[in-house]
Amino acid sequence: MTGSTxxxxxxxxxxxxxxxxxxxxxxxxxxxxxxxxxxMVSSGWLSDRVxxxxxxxxxxLQRSGSFxxxxxxxxxxxxSAAERARGVVAASAGNHAQGVALAASLLGTRSxxxxxxxAPIPKEEATRSYGADVRFAGHTVDEALIAAKExxxxxxAVFIHPFxxxxxxxxxxxxGLEILDQCPDVGTVLVAVGGGGLAAGIAAAFAGxxxxxxxxxxxxxxxxAYPASLAAGHPVALERMATxxxxxxxxxxxxxxxxxxxxxxxxxxxxxxxxxxxxLLLLLERAKLLVEPAGAAGxxxxxxxxxxxxxxxxxxxxxxxxxxxxxxxxxxxxGMAAAGRYLSFRVRVPDQPGGLAALLGELASxxxxxxxxxxxxxxSHLHVGEVEVSLQVETRGKQHREEILARLRKAEYPIVxx
Numbered sequence: 001m002t003g004s005t006x007x008x009x010x011x012x013x014x015x016x017x018x019x020x021x022x023x024x025x026x027x028x029x030x031x032x033x034x035x036x037x038x039x040m041v042s043s044g045w046l047s048d049r050v051x052x053x054x055x056x057x058x059x060x061l062q063r064s065g066s067f068x069x070x071x072x073x074x075x076x077x078x079x080s081a082a083e084r085a086r087g088v089v090a091a092s093a094g095n096h097a098q099g100v101a102l103a104a105s106l107l108g109t110r111s112x113x114x115x116x117x118x119a120p121i122p123k124e125e126a127t128r129s130y131g132a133d134v135r136f137a138g139h140t141v142d143e144a145l146i147a148a149k150e151x152x153x154x155x156x157a158v159f160i161h162p163f164x165x166x167x168x169x170x171x172x173x174x175x176g177l178e179i180l181d182q183c184p185d186v187g188t189v190l191v192a193v194g195g196g197g198l199a200a201g202i203a204a205a206f207a208g209x210x211x212x213x214x215x216x217x218x219x220x221x222x223x224x225a226y227p228a229s230l231a232a233g234h235p236v237a238l239e240r241m242a243t244x245x246x247x248x249x250x251x252x253x254x255x256x257x258x259x260x261x262x263x264x265x266x267x268x269x270x271x272x273x274x275x276x277x278x279x280l281l282l283l284l285e286r287a288k289l290l291v292e293p294a295g296a297a298g299x300x301x302x303x304x305x306x307x308x309x310x311x312x313x314x315x316x317x318x319x320x321x322x323x324x325x326x327x328x329x330x331x332x333x334x335g336m337a338a339a340g341r342y343l344s345f346r347v348r349v350p351d352q353p354g355g356l357a358a359l360l361g362e363l364a365s366x367x368x369x370x371x372x373x374x375x376x377x378x379x380s381h382l383h384v385g386e387v388e389v390s391l392q393v394e395t396r397g398k399q400h401r402e403e404i405l406a407r408l409r410k411a412e413y414p415i416v417x418x
Contacts, residue, residue, distance in 0.1 A: 001023055001262055007018075015271040017023075017204070017207055017208050018208070020170075020173075020204045020207075020208055020260075021204070021205065021208025021209065022403075023166065023167075023170040023174070024170045024173035024174060024177060024201065024204065024208065025177070025203050026170070027068055027070070027074040027167075027170040027171045027173065027174050028174040028177055028407065030073070030074055030077050031073060031074065031174055033069060034063075034064055034069070034073055034106065035063060035070050035073065035174070035285070035297070036061070036063055036145050037071055037178055038057065038058045038059050038062050038178070039058050039061065039360045040056065040057050040058070040178075040179070040183060040315065041055065041058060042054070042055050042286060043055065043056055044139070045286050045287075046299065046302065046303075046314075046316075047312075049302070049303060049306070049307070050302050050303075050307060050308075050309070050310065051307035051308045051312070052182065052187075052308070052311075052312025052313065052314065052380055053184075053312050053313040053314070054302065054312065054313065054314040054315075054316065055183055055313060055314070055315045055316070055392075056283075056287060056289065056299075056315075056316055056318055057175070057179055057182075057315050057316070057317045057318060057354070058177075058289065058318050059168075059175065059290075059295075059317060059318055059320065059335055060289060060290065060291045060295050060318045060319070060320055060321025063070055063102065064098040064099050064102045064126070064130070064321030065095065065098065065126070065320055065321050065322040066095040066098070066099065066295075066319060066321070066322060067095075067172060067175055067198055067249070067317075067319050067320065068092075068095045068096045068098065068099030068162070068174050068320075069098075069099040069102055069103060070099075070171040070174050070175065071099070071101075071162075071163075071167070071168035071169070071170075071171035071172045071201075072096065072099035072100045072102075072103040072160060072168070072171070073092075073099070073103035073106065073107070073171060073196060074167050074168070074170055074171030075103075075160050075168050075171065076088055076107050076109065076158075076160065077102045077103075077107060077167060078106060078167050078366050079109075079129075079158060083158050084107065084108070084109040084158075085109070085111030085412070086109075086112040086155075086156045086157055086158060087111065087112065087155070087157040087158070087201045088100060088104055088109055088111050088112075088157055088158045088159075088160050088251075089111070089112045089113070089114070089148050089151050089152050089155075089157040089158070089159055089160065090111070090112075090113050090114070090148060090149035090159070090160045090161075090162065090257070090280070091113070091114040091115070091137075091141060091144035091145040091147065091162070092113060092114075092115060092141065092144070092162055093115065093116055093119050093120070093123065093141050093144075093246045093247065093249070094119055094120055094123025094124075094127070094246070094247070094322055095116060095247050095320050095322055096128040096160075096162040097113040097119075097122065097123065097132065097134070098126050098127050098130060098322070100113060100130035100132070100160050101113060101127045101128075101130035101131055102130045104130075104131065104132070105111050105130050107132040110133070110134040111131065111133070112132065112135065112148075112151060112157060112325070113127055113132045113133070113134050113135070113148075114135050114136070114144040114145075114147045114148040114151070115127070115134060115135070115136055115137075115139045115144060115191065115338030116136070116137070116138050116139050116140050116143060116144045117136050117137075117138065117139050118139065118287075119136075119246075120246070120322070120323070120324035120327065120342070121324060122322065122323075122324055122325070123322055123324070126322070128131030129358050130186040135396070137146075137242075137312070137370075140241075140249075140349070141162075141246075141249065141250065141253070142250075142251050142252075143190070146393070149310075149348075160245075160369075161254070162193070162195060163195030163196060163197030163198075163250075163254045163256075163257055164195060164255060164256050165256060166256055167202070168197050169197050169200050169201045169256060169257055169260065170201065171201070172197045172198045172200070172201035172202070173200075173202060173204050173205040173317040174205075175188070175198065175201065175205075175317065176189075176201060176202035176203070176204070176205030177205050177209070178207055179202070179317075180205070180206065180209055180211060182272075183313055183315055185257075185313060186211070186213045186310035186313050186314075187213055187214070187310070187314065188213060188214045188215075188216060188310040188312070188313075188314045188315070188316050189202060189206075189213060189214070189215045189216065189298075189309050189310050189314075189315045189316075189317065190216050190218055190297075190298030190299075190301050190302055190310070190314065190315070190316045190317065191215065191216070191217060191218065191298055191317040191319070192217075192218050192219075192245075192247070192248050192294045192295065192297035192298060192317065192319045193217035193218060193219050193226055193248060193261075193268060193299075194219075194223075194247060194248035194249065194250035194294070195250045195253060195254045195257060195299075196217070196226065196253050196254055196258055196260075196261050197254065197256075197257045197263050198317070198319060199215060199217040199257070199261055200256070200257035200258075200260035200261050200264070200265070201257075201260075201300075202215055202231075203215040203260060203261065203263075203265045204260050204262070204264055204265035207264045209218075212329075213276075214266035214267070214310070214311065215264065215265050215266055215298075216265070216266055216267045216269060216301065216310065216401075217261065217265050217267070217268040217269070217270070217272050218268070218270070218271060218297040218298055218300065219248060219268060219269075219271075219297070219337065220243035220245045220249070220270065220271065220276065220293075220294075220297065221243075221246075221249055221270040221271060221272050221273075222241060222242040222243040222273065223238065223241040223242070223243045223248060223250065223251070223400055224238075224251045224268075224270045225238050225250060225251060225252055225253055226253055226258075226261065226268045226333070227268055227270065228261060229253050229258060230261070230268065233262075234258075235252050235253040235254070235255060235258050236252070237251055237252040238251045238252065243273065243276075243293075244273055244276065244277070244293045244327065244330075244331060245276055245292070245293035245294040245297065246292075246293075246294070246298065247292055247293070247294030247295070247319065247320055247322075248294040254404075269301050269305075270300055271295055271297060271300040271304055273334070274334070274336075275300035275301075275303065275304050276293045276296050276297060276300050276336035277293070277301060277331045277334040277335035277338055278294040278300070278303070278332075278335045278339050279296040279297075279299040279300040279303060279335075280292075280293060280331055280332070280335055280340040281331075281332055281335030281336060281339065282303075283296055283299060283338075284332075289318060289321075290321050290323070290328075291319075291321050291323070292320050292321060292322055292323040293316045293323070294320060295318045295320045295321060296318070297319075297400055298316030298317050298318070298319075299318075301316075302314060302316055310407045323353050334337070336394075339397065339398070340395060340397050340398030340399075340400075340401045341394060341395055341396070341397060342392060342394060343368070343369075343392070343393040343394075343395050343397065343401050343404060343405070344390075344391070344392045344393075344417070344418045345390075345391060345393075345405075345415050345416060345417050345418055346388055346390045346391075346415070346416045346418055347359065347388070347391070347408070347413045347414060347415050348386045348387070348388050348389075348390065348413075348414055349386065349387060349388075349389055349413070350385065350386060351385050351386050351387045352385075355387070356373075356375065356387075356389060359389065359408075359413065360373075362407060362408060362411055362413075363391075363393060363404065363408075365407070366403060366404045366407045367396075367400070368393045368394070368395060368400075368404050369393065369394040369395075370391060370393055370394075371390075371392045371393065371394055372390075372391065372392040373389060373390070374389070374390040375387060375389055376388045376389070376390070389394070390418070
């Protein structure tokens with residue numbers, strides 16, 4: 001984050017574990033009838049991949065489409081009547097925005113939400129539909145946070161931080177209690193990490209209940225502030241971020257969750273954009289579950305690590321399912337490419353009748369589905385009597401992709417992958 005961590009997330013002394021658990025259990029009572037107890041589903045195909053039972057905790061099916069309603073509602077519910085009368089303000093790319101807007105409407109207070117310019121349109125529209133006054137500021141969540149804090153100081157509205165407050169962490173920790181109820185013998189929990197509120201809450205709930213399960217945080221490699229921060233022993237800001245997973249694109253850990261992550265989270269790992277998109281695609285195809293890129297982070301970590309890397313039973317938290325349809329199309333294409341389901345290449349063929357037909361015949365014989373063909377006849381780098389063809393082909397996977405390439409090379413086509 002640019003700027004300092006909000007002072008509202010700090011305490012004069014750390015909460016002890018008994019008090020943390022009491023806060024989380026109290027939050028669970030407050031959320032009864034508000035937050036759904038989301039399903040936990042077993043996954044045979046993932047279990048086969050990781051070498052033991054694996055389950056999916058479906059917070060993508062939560063009210064407002066993510067776990068954020070838990071922390072937002074608890075934070076606002078614990079305000080005094082006078083504080084709620086002043087209204088609340090938040091900053092978010094979407095999920096926290098929707099959680100705050102819905103929680104505020106349920107609790108009868110007005111909400112203002114600052115979103116970065118370019119935030120996904122469906123998230124903006126959903127936030128407005130819950131009754132929030134949506135405003136735009138900056139191009140990142142960190143810049144929107146600055147605007148929200150300035151608004152709070154100017155108007156007296158109560159700032160609802162997305163992760164850096166004990167009440168928010170307690171609300172997110174109720175997810176940990178649910179996991180323990182639904183899978184008491186859980187060995188590992190894989191959970192996406194942005195600011196750290198969700199991982200901190202789950203880990204605190206597990207520690208408070210005496211669970212020996214390992215909580216493993218997962219960050220997008222292009223927005224991974226926690227590894228360097230944990231190594232330094234204090235929150236360290238990233239200089240830049242680049243990830244499709246806007247839900248966990250946070251430049252600096254919060255002080256409150258950082259202390260708990262440092263104490264109770266076993267490890268924080270990173271995953272690539274390819275892993276995120278491939279996992280999102282697999283969840284849609286195999287589990288029939290739609291998640292946003294951040295929501296696929298836990299599954300991506302499990303698939304990257306492979307068999308027996310994490311102690312089973314494994315629970316991957318699908319933290320959210322709010323995804324812009326346009327982004328979904330791009331991510332699915334990216335995921336298919338990462339899974340070897342697309343093949344793009346250039347090849348030179350004789351500039352004579354039947355030259356292109358012969359190439360397409362080879363592809364048809366290999367059961368390759370041609371999606372796009374560009375035929376270039378005039379270029380200084382081409383020899384007289386030849387043309388260059390650029391093709392995009394759909395394949396059944398990496399093995400089929402290699403079979404297609406081998407067939408074309410055997411037919412003496414000079415291939416340049418693109």
